[in-house]
Amino acid sequence: MALVDKHPEMVRYISELEWFKFLREQTVALIEIPEMQLQVKTLDSLLSMYGRIIDAVENNKPFLASYYCLAPELYTAMDLPYYMVMQTPFLASSVPYLLKDIDAAEEMGLGNDLCTAIRLSIYYVEANLSPLPTCALNLLYPCDGAPLLHEVIKRNQRWRNIPMFAPDPPYYMDERSLNYFAGELRNMVKFIEKHTHRKLDLDKLKETIECSNQMFRLWDEYNQLRRNVPSPHGWGIGGPQCFSQAWVYQAGTPEGVDWFKKLVEIAELNVKAGVGPVPQEKIRLFWFDLLPFGWVFEFLPWLESEWGAVMVMDMFANFPYTMIDTSSEEKMWLGLAKRNLFDSPMVRQARGVADNFANDIRRIVKDYKIDVVIWPGHMGHKDGSATVGIMRETCRDLNVPFIHLGLDLFDKRYSTPDQIKDKISQFFRAMGLG
Amino acid sequence: METPIKSKVFEQFNEATKTLLNPVLQDWKKQGGKIIGYFCSTVPEELITAAGLTSFRMRATGSTSTEMSDAFFSSINCSFPRHCFNLALTGEFKFLDGVVCVNSCDHVRRIYDNWKRFVPDTQFIEVMSLPRKTDPPQIAWYRDEINLLREKLEKHFGVKISDKTLWKAIKLHNETRRLQKKLYELRKKDKPPITGSETLAVMVAGTAMPKAQYNDMLRELLDELKGVEGPGDHRARLMLVGGILDDPAYVKVIEDQGGLVVTDSLCFGTRIMWVEVNENIKDPAEALARYYVAERPSCPRFYGEHDNRSNYVINMCREFKCDGIIGERLMFCDSWLVEHYMLGQDLKAAGIPMLKLDREYITGGVGQLRTRAQAFLETIGR
Numbered sequence: 018m019a020l021v022d023k024h025p026e027m028v029r030y031i032s033e034l035e036w037f038k039f040l041r042e043q044t045v046a047l048i049e050i051p052e053m054q055l056q057v058k059t060l061d062s063l064l065s066m067y068g069r070i071i072d073a074v075e076n077n078k079p080f081l082a083s084y085y086c087l088a089p090e091l092y093t094a095m096d097l098p099y100y101m102v103m104q105t106p107f108l109a110s111s112v113p114y115l116l117k118d119i120d121a122a123e124e125m126g127l128g129n130d131l132c133t134a135i136r137l138s139i140y141y142v143e144a145n146l147s148p149l150p151t152c153a154l155n156l157l158y159p160c161d162g163a164p165l166l167h168e169v170i171k172r173n174q175r176w177r178n179i180p181m182f183a184p185d186p187p188y189y190m191d192e193r194s195l196n197y198f199a200g201e202l203r204n205m206v207k208f209i210e211k212h213t214h215r216k217l218d219l220d221k222l223k224e225t226i227e228c229s230n231q232m233f234r235l236w237d238e239y240n241q242l243r244r245n246v247p248s249p250h251g252w253g254i255g256g257p258q259c260f261s262q263a264w265v266y267q268a269g270t271p272e273g274v275d276w277f278k279k280l281v282e283i284a285e286l287n288v289k290a291g292v293g294p295v296p297q298e299k300i301r302l303f304w305f306d307l308l309p310f311g312w313v314f315e316f317l318p319w320l321e322s323e324w325g326a327v328m329v330m331d332m333f334a335n336f337p338y339t340m341i342d343t344s345s346e347e348k349m350w351l352g353l354a355k356r357n358l359f360d361s362p363m364v365r366q367a368r369g370v371a372d373n374f375a376n377d378i379r380r381i382v383k384d385y386k387i388d389v390v391i392w393p394g395h396m397g398h399k400d401g402s403a404t405v406g407i408m409r410e411t412c413r414d415l416n417v418p419f420i421h422l423g424l425d426l427f428d429k430r431y432s433t434p435d436q437i438k439d440k441i442s443q444f445f446r447a448m449g450l451g
Numbered sequence: 452m453e454t455p456i457k458s459k460v461f462e463q464f465n466e467a468t469k470t471l472l473n474p475v476l477q478d479w480k481k482q483g484g485k486i487i488g489y490f491c492s493t494v495p496e497e498l499i500t501a502a503g504l505t506s507f508r509m510r511a512t513g514s515t516s517t518e519m520s521d522a523f524f525s526s527i528n529c530s531f532p533r534h535c536f537n538l539a540l541t542g543e544f545k546f547l548d549g550v551v552c553v554n555s556c557d558h559v560r561r562i563y564d565n566w567k568r569f570v571p572d573t574q575f576i577e578v579m580s581l582p583r584k585t586d587p588p589q590i591a592w593y594r595d596e597i598n599l600l601r602e603k604l605e606k607h608f609g610v611k612i613s614d615k616t617l618w619k620a621i622k623l624h625n626e627t628r629r630l631q632k633k634l635y636e637l638r639k640k641d642k643p644p645i646t647g648s649e650t651l652a653v654m655v656a657g658t659a660m661p662k663a664q665y666n667d668m669l670r671e672l673l674d675e676l677k678g679v680e681g682p683g684d685h686r687a688r689l690m691l692v693g694g695i696l697d698d699p700a701y702v703k704v705i706e707d708q709g710g711l712v713v714t715d716s717l718c719f720g721t722r723i724m725w726v727e728v729n730e731n732i733k734d735p736a737e738a739l740a741r742y743y744v745a746e747r748p749s750c751p752r753f754y755g756e757h758d759n760r761s762n763y764v765i766n767m768c769r770e771f772k773c774d775g776i777i778g779e780r781l782m783f784c785d786s787w788l789v790e791h792y793m794l795g796q797d798l799k800a801a802g803i804p805m806l807k808l809d810r811e812y813i814t815g816g817v818g819q820l821r822t823r824a825q826a827f828l829e830t831i832g833r
Contacts, residue, residue, distance in 0.1 A: 126792050130527070131785050139789070157583040157754055161557045164583055164754040165789040172757050172793055183754055185589055188554045188580035197592060204588075369554075370578065371564035396527055399783065403532065403561030406523030407568060421525065 024074055026175070029146040030100075033109045034067040040111075051283045052254050058276055059258050062266040063108065069098035070148055079213035082148070084156035084163070085260075086361035087184070088202055088353045089268035090229050094222040095215045100148060101265060102170070105141060106134035106427050108261070110310035119428050132397020133311075133427040135162035139169050142176065149175060152212040154205060155183035158358075159367035160400060182208040188369050190359050199354040223343045225269035226352070230340045232263045235277035237338040242284040243329055244385055247293030248301065249284040251327040252317040256334025257308055260362065299325030299451045303381050305408070306332050306393040306401070307363070311427035315434040320441070324451045329385045333362040335377070371404045375411040382415050389450060391441075394423040396431060418448040456649060456679075460671045465649075467656035468699055471512055471538075472546045475660040479505055484661070485548040485608065490535075490562060491555035492718040493581050493752075495597055495739045497728070499551075500662055501612045501620035502604045507547065508658030508719075510697045511535040514813060523565045529558040529783045530812035531695055536562055539570050549575030549607070551600065555752055556786055575607050583754045585745040594740035601736070617735040621728050623662050628724035630669045631657065635721065637676055638713045639771055642683030644676045647691065647712025648702035654719045655697050685711035687833035690768050692716045692794065693779035694750065694787050701814045705777065708824040709833070714771040716764050722748045751790035760790070761797040768803055775804040775831045777824075782809050804831045 021028050041060040047053040073080035081092060081099035085107070092099045101107065105115070115137075122140035123129055141147045153176070155167035167183060170176050184201035187194035206217050236259050242249055259280070267273030287293065302320075308331065309316055320326040337360050341352030359365060366373045378390055390412050394402055405421050412419035422440060425431030445451050467473040476486060485504045489496065492508070499506040511534030517524075520537035538544055539562075550573055552563035563578040579596050582589035601612050634653060637644055645653075653672065657665050686709030691702070697719050702712050715721055726747045732738040748763050749756045768776060776798060780787035791807050798805045806827040808820065 126795065128788055130783050131788050135785075155754070161752075161785045165751065165785055168751070168754055168757050169789060169793060171755060183584065185582050185584045185586075185592075187582075187592065188560075188578065193595075194580075197588075200588065367557075371561060394525060394527070399528060399785065400557035400561055402525040403523070403528050403558055404564065405525050406565060409522070410568075423525070423527075 020071065020075055024148075026145045026147060026149055027071070027074060029105070029141060030067065030070065030148055032114075033105065033112060034064065034071070036109060036112050037064055037067065051286070052250070055254065055258070055276070055279055055283060058279070059261060059266075062262065062272065062276070066098065066100070066266050070100050073098055074148060079151040079215065080148075081152060081154060081209070081213075082150035083154040085264050086357050086364050087154055087156055088205075088357050089264060090222070090225045090353065091202070091206060091209070091217065093269045094225040095209065095213070095217050097209070097213060097215055099154075100150075102142070102147065102153070102166070103134055103138045106137050107307075107310065108265075110427055111313075115311060116428065116430070130396065132160070132162045132395070133425050134397060135166050137427070138166050142166075142170050142173055145175060150179060152180040152182070152209065154209075155181050157183050158186040159364040160398070162397060180208070180212045186358060186368055190369060190372075194358070195351055195354050198358050199350040202353055202357075203350060219346055219349075222349060226341050226343050226349060228271060228274055229263070229269035230343075231274045232267075232269070232277050233338045233340065235274070235281055236263060239277065239281050239284055240330075240335060242281070242288050245288050246301070246386060247291070247295075247298035248327050248329045248385075249287035249293055251294035251321055251329075252304075252308060252313075252331075253294060254280075255328075256331045256362075260333045264361070294327055295321045295325050297325050298327050300327065300445070301329045301386055301388045302326050303378070303385065303387045303390045304328050304331040304393065305378070305390060306395055306398065307426055309393065309424065309426045309429075311425070312429035312434055315429065316437060319434075319438055323438075323442075324445060326389075326445070326451065329387065330381050332366070332377075335381055336360045336362050336365055367398070367400050371400075371407055374401070374404045375407055378408060378411045379415065382412075382417050387417060389418045389420070389445075389448070392419065392421045393426065394421045395426045396424070397426075418444070418450065420444045456645060456676070458672060458675050460668045460675070461649065461653070463668060464656035464672070465652045465699075467659050468652045468697065469512065471510075471543060473656075473659055475664060476505065476507070476546070479661060480546060486546060487549045487551060487575070488544060488547040489551040489553075490559055491553045492723045493555065493743050494551050494553050494579060495600075495743055496658075497617065497620040497624050497739060498597060498601055498604065498612065500623060501617045502608055502610045504548070504604075504608065505661045506658070508655075508697075509535055509550070510655075510695075511538050511812065512697065513543075514538050523569065524558075524561070527783055529556075529781045531781055532558045532562050534812050536565055539566055545572070547573070549573065549577075552576070552578045553581045554578065555581065556784070558783070575603075577603055581752070582744060583752070585749070585753055585756060590737075590740045590744050593744045594734070594736045597736045597739050614735050618730070621730065621735055621738065623666070625727045625730065626666055627657060627662050627669070628727050630666055630673065631724045633673055634669070634676075635714060640680070642680040643711065643713060644679035644681050646681070646703075646706055647689075647715070648699040648706055650712075651696070651699045651702050651719060654723075655699070658719070685709055686828050687711070687774040687831060688713045688772055690714050690716070690764070690771065690773040690776045691720070691779060692764055692776055692791075694718065694781055694784055695812075696779060698814050701779075701810070701820070704814070704817050704820050705824045708821060708828060710775075710777075710824055710828050712777075713773060714767050716748060716760070716767060718750060721767065722750065751786040757790070757793055761794055764794060765797070765801050765803065773803075774833060775806065775827065777827070778805055778807045780807070780809050781812055
């Protein structure tokens with residue numbers, strides 16, 4: 018009996034797996050390019066994650082549904098496979114059925130002004146297109162959408178009896194908040210242990226965190242290389258891939274460390290050779306959000322070819338990279354709390370007060386010699402869109418141009434790639450860029 | 452649709468909904484009283500009262516434009532914070548001596564960030580960290596938040612908020628809740644003596660004047676309504692469910708079509724008064740934390756509470772003999788979009804008709820609202 022006959026909820030998951038296999042084949046064809054060797058490794062890690070979930074479903078082994086920035090080191094240390102409930106919009110938004118699914122979500126009664134990533138994820142759960150885990154870890158940050166998605170999950174008939182735990186995020190960035198959230202993470206582990214019968218071994222956790230620290234150290238080292246003019250890489254490789262390795266597929270694994278070593282090695286070669294993604298880097302831009310995953314190939318190559326505009330930095334590629342002190346259990350919990358609540362990309366800006374929107378712009382513009390800051394204004398990022406005035410003022414103080422676009426990162430029909438290109442071209446011309 | 456209320460005290464309530472600095476607040480200010488604005492009904496007003504100040508629930512009554520705030524918010528933000536912040540920028544909130552915000556939703560919480568930076572003459576501006584869950588550690592967290600705000604109010608305004616004064620304030624606010632509940636009880640009648648829009652005016656006024664004075668006025672109104680019958684010419688009895696709604700004119704449009712609003716789950720309605728703060732707990736801050744986080748009817752801001760919210764709505768609907776429910780939502784509000792999506796399914800299963808309406812904060816597009824309300828009443832056979 019085929020897996021989907023017994024587990025119809027696995028249909029989309031298996032389609033995605035096939036899609037990634039196809040992408041891998043395409044990438045292998047370009048294997049002589051060093052960056053493509055790394056992309057193949059990225060896809061391999063992703064395929065491995067998909068494979069582990071399928072194996073768990075087939076063989077009735079425990080696995081988790083979780084989210085990004087919810088201490089994935091813990092799952093690695095407990096040898097528990099997990100998948101991201103929001104994986105399709107984030108990891109597989111190039112799948113050919115994405116737009117059809119967005120329409121189906123709207124028809125379901127979810128309107129069209131709720132973040133598309135949340136809408137899609139609700140749709141996949143409600144339409145029985147998400148794997149049913151042993152237990153679920155529900156994220157209540159960084160925006161209103163995340164807890165709402167999880168409220169729907171909690172209420173869904175098929176998910177209703179699945180045990181769930183949701184750590185509560187405090188709003189501030191202080192010691193009291195850190196202690197509180199560390200307590201929530203401890204309770205989360207007790208919950209996982211209870212429902213999966215896997216114990217957290219503190220020595221294993223220490224080992225995992227040390228690996229994870231090494232990954233973050235290498236990521237930071239890689240980012241230092243991106244300070245060079247020209248930048249060794251543009252949008253094609255960087256933040257999203259690093260994030261996928263460190264926070265999703267390979268959190269705290271030796272394979273993850275190897276991946277980052279290879280990345281640094283490739284970037285160093287480019288820096289030594291003085292080459293970047295375009296023959297002549299004319300504009301160094303800071304894209305202050307996720308990449309437009311749903312239509313990335315229709316837009317970002319154009320920025321480079323038409324304007325010589327290189328995405329030197331993006332929201333998911335740069336944060337404080339604080340190392341976790343593994344000298345005691347207490348310090349590990351506090352370190353995990355800090356990394357996931359205060360440092361993690363998007364969460365660090367959107368979860369709490371808006372200070373990090375301004376602080377990150379200041380730091381990145383200065384460190385990376387940025388010529389222009391682009392706030393894409395994704396239709397789902399309501400808190401960020403209520404911060405545009407603060408971002409604009411910050412850029413004015415820094416004397417760097419700032420543009421707010423207004424788009425949907427996943428649905429190219431909201432603002433079409435042509436409309437966005439036109440808006441950007443007019444702005445670049447008006448600012449005398451490029 | 453109108454009831455026979457010809458009352459001076461009702462006119463004072465009604466007046467309070469049409470202005471920001473209403474005559475009662477003007478008198479309070481003249482006597483040297485101070486006023487604290489607060490965003491969201493999860494800010495414990497009792498603390499403000501205990502500090503000898505008057506609490507004012509923030510709204511943007513009278514706003515006609517978002518011209519200035521549009522530089523700080525964007526078109527995908529809810530019109531409530533945009534109008535409010537516009538009024539802040541034009542100086543309409545200068546009568547406030549401080550503002551307390553809370554991380555209630557993605558739109559409103561950013562008012563704090565913008566206000567702090569761009570309305571520099573506000574001397575006291577704070578934000579509270581409200582938990583997402585309702586479990587014991589979250590109650591403990593909010594208790595500490597309440598005590599931190601207590602210390603800040605004491606320091607800034609040079610007052611002492613003792614447990615005794617806080618309990619006194621809690622009892623006063625509980626009395627407000629009991630009186631408001633009495634008003635709602637009158638609406639269970641077949642011919643309620645007060646309409647939904649009139650009730651909303653009374654409720655909004657309760658967030659814009661000193662509680663002791665409000666309670667006296669409300670007692671007077673309740674006396675006046677004793678034995679009074681409304682015209683009873685409505686086509687259907689309705690319940691309103693949604694987020695911030697402070698404009699009685701919006702409800703009046705629905706009622707003018709024959710749909711009498713007899714109850715609600717609103718944060719200017721039953722959610723702020725149907726349950727009281729438990730007075731049998733030793734620590735008043737603990738009592739307030741339990742109330743605001745876990746005990747009172749919640750809004751979709753709280754995770755894991757949808758079933759309770761749905762049951763609350765269904766029970767209220769039955770208790771007040773409603774024929775249908777109108778779910779109102781401000782455009783771009785994620786919380787109420789998803790809540791109404793789930794509630795719609797629950798109500799369908801319970802056999803209760805529901806109409807979902809999106810709206811802008813400042814009531815407009817009356818024609819469309821009228822048509823939709825009419826169509827709904829016809830759909831439910833009224």
